[in-house]
Amino acid sequence: MWVSKGWWWLVAGAVVVAAWAARGGDDSPAPEAASKPGVSASPQPAKSTATPRPSVTDRPSATERPKVTEPRADWYNNYDPAEFAVPVRKYAKRAGVSAQLLMAILYNEAYKPHDPQLERSWQHFKEDSAFGIANMHRAAFDDTKRGRFGKRQWEELPDHPDLAIEAAAWHLHDLARRLPDRRSGKYSKDELLALGYNTGAGNMRAFATGAEPGAQAQSYLDNLHENWDKAAKAVS
Numbered sequence: 001m002w003v004s005k006g007w008w009w010l011v012a013g014a015v016v017v018a019a020w021a022a023r024g025g026d027d028s029p030a031p032e033a034a035s036k037p038g039v040s041a042s043p044q045p046a047k048s049t050a051t052p053r054p055s056v057t058d059r060p061s062a063t064e065r066p067k068v069t070e071p072r073a074d075w076y077n078n079y080d081p082a083e084f085a086v087p088v089r090k091y092a093k094r095a096g097v098s099a100q101l102l103m104a105i106l107y108n109e110a111y112k113p114h115d116p117q118l119e120r121s122w123q124h125f126k127e128d129s130a131f132g133i134a135n136m137h138r139a140a141f142d143d144t145k146r147g148r149f150g151k152r153q154w155e156e157l158p159d160h161p162d163l164a165i166e167a168a169a170w171h172l173h174d175l176a177r178r179l180p181d182r183r184s185g186k187y188s189k190d191e192l193l194a195l196g197y198n199t200g201a202g203n204m205r206a207f208a209t210g211a212e213p214g215a216q217a218q219s220y221l222d223n224l225h226e227n228w229d230k231a232a233k234a235v236s
Helices: 002-022 081-095 099-111 116-123 138-145 161-177 189-199 201-208 215-235
Strands: none
Touching: 081 099, 081 161, 081 215, 099 161, 099 189, 099 215, 138 161, 161 189, 189 201, 189 215
């Protein structure tokens, strides 16, 4: 009987030891205390949703940055003078004329197709017709180019809209120098320059001193007024 009791205590001790080992001993951490009502747990830091700024090495180099958009190679399809705002501002500044005026004139002269091939084909039917997006006649171009871009030719205008814009800017500059000092005040300087671009310097001077423009000149001036705000927006 004693032997059986001793054996039972030995077995019971082994069971206790095994249970203690399974629980990890007294060194195991105590379970977290439940949060008390009305007491919030320590807030966890929120994850930032801001887009991280690129490091210096992540930023594009100067050679990778996008360049100023150039006019389309086929600019004459669905032609819009606003596509040439950059050269208009550039050459207007060089010539000392209003960029808005220069752009408005391009809008005025956009009434006909400016496909270079079509312009050259039209020359076979009307030799004295104008060339380029600014519709400049040969005589006006030849007078304007002297001392500025003398090696360029009038025949280049259909293929080189930048040259057409440069020539138009300097032509307006030359017209401004031919305005009379005393003017009637009926027309602004820009209106007179537009009339001069359309009808010639002699007519411009007559309008400046009180002469009334004919139907064609008045139509050109009306179109200028219609295109004025649009031109300002294009070069702004």
